[in-house]
Amino acid sequence: MDLTPADQARIATAISTAETATSGEIFCVLAREVSSYRDISLGWAAAAALVLPLTLIPFGLDATWFPGFGGGWEIAHRAALDINTGRTLAAYALVQAAIFLTVLLLTSIPPVRRWVTPPSIRRTRVRNAAMQQFLAHGLHVTEGRTGILIFAALSDHQVEVVADEGIHARVDSDVWADTAETLIRGMKAGTPVDGFERAIGLCGAVLAEHFPPGPKNPNEIADRLVII
Numbered sequence: 365m366d367l368t369p370a371d372q373a374r375i376a377t378a379i380s381t382a383e384t385a386t387s388g389e390i391f392c393v394l395a396r397e398v399s400s401y402r403d404i405s406l407g408w409a410a411a412a413a414l415v416l417p418l419t420l421i422p423f424g425l426d427a428t429w430f431p432g433f434g435g436g437w438e439i440a441h442r443a444a445l446d447i448n449t450g451r452t453l454a455a456y457a458l459v460q461a462a463i464f465l466t467v468l469l470l471t472s473i474p475p476v477r478r479w480v481t482p483p484s485i486r487r488t489r490v491r492n493a494a495m496q497q498f499l500a501h502g503l504h505v506t507e508g509r510t511g512i513l514i515f516a517a518l519s520d521h522q523v524e525v526v527a528d529e530g531i532h533a534r535v536d537s538d539v540w541a542d543t544a545e546t547l548i549r550g551m552k553a554g555t556p557v558d559g560f561e562r563a564i565g566l567c568g569a570v571l572a573e574h575f576p577p578g579p580k581n582p583n584e585i586a587d588r589l590v591i592i
Contacts, residue, residue, distance in 0.1 A: 367394065371557045372589050378561040379587040382568025388510035388531070388575045389585040390567050391501055392560055395592050397519040398493035404481045405471040413464035417456055474519065490517045494524035497590070504528055506584050510575050512567050514560065516547060523547045525567075534574045543567055560589070 367375075379390045471477050478486070494515035498504060503511030509530030516523050525540040543566045550559015 367556065367589070367591065372591075374557050375560045375564070375589040376587045378564040382564050382571070383583065383587065385577065386510075386568060386571035386575050387508055387577050387581055388512065388567075388571035389503065389506050389583075390512050390514065390564055390571070390587075391503055391585050392514045392564070392589040393494075393497045393501075393516070393592065394556075394589060395493060395497075395515065395517045398517050399489045401477050401481050401485075401489075404485065405468055405477060408471050408480055409464045409468035412467040413460040416463050417459045478520070486520050486522065490515075490520050490522045491524055493517065494526050497592075498526045501585065501590070503585060507582075508575060510571065511585065512571070514543070514547065514563050514567065516551065516556070516560075518551075521548075521551070523551075525563075531571070531574070535570055539566070539570050 375392055379392065382390055471480055494513060497515060498511070498513045501513075503513055503526075506528065509528040511528045512531065513526040514523070515526065523544040525543045527535065527540060543563045546566060547556075547559040547563040550556055550562065553559075
């Protein structure tokens with residue numbers, strides 16, 4: 365989902381318009397990907413490689429299942445036992461490696477990786493990424509602690525709205541849930557700019573009600589959308 369310069373300008377205008385009626389600050393970030401989740405893929409692959417081969421043991425997993433691992437002439441019974449044990453262990457390791465690589469490749473496909481990643485982990489990483497952006501852009505150092513970040517994570521299909529402590533003391537948290545839902549609807553409909561504009565409008569209305577503009581009303585944070 366690419367936003368053109370004109371799209372970004374619309375969002376910047378919406379922020380500027382909303383901030384004319386408040387001393388608060390609104391900032392927007394669109395993240396294409398907050399995490400590769402490679403550790404999740406590795407975790408599933410390792411778990412599958414450890415567990416799935418065990419299910420083959422009751423079926424008599426041994427070296428003869430694989431061409432080249434068994435069936436040759438042996439010198440003596442004791443030697444044959446040692447060789448067959450070694451070959452069986454090698455076959456078991458081969459099965460583990462095959463399962464590991466197969467699961468790793470499957471879970472590297474973005475839709476599959478998103479499906480196998482626990483929702484709680486995705487929510488936590490999106491929230492952490494949003495907080496990092498909140499701090500990185502100085503929304504926590506505005507004069508009245510009235511900064512709001514609207515954060516959308518494309519690959520995770522999630523939205524976070526982060527409001528500074530000056531706002532939390534006065535505004536019901538349901539407002540931010542409604543704001544996030546408004547942006548999500550725009551994303552689902554394929555109209556992200558409209559979603560951002562409506563979400564910004566909701567935040568602006570809340571800020572205007574509780575934090576009217578002061579005599580100077582400086583613009584402490586640039587009015588723009590950042591794409592990362």
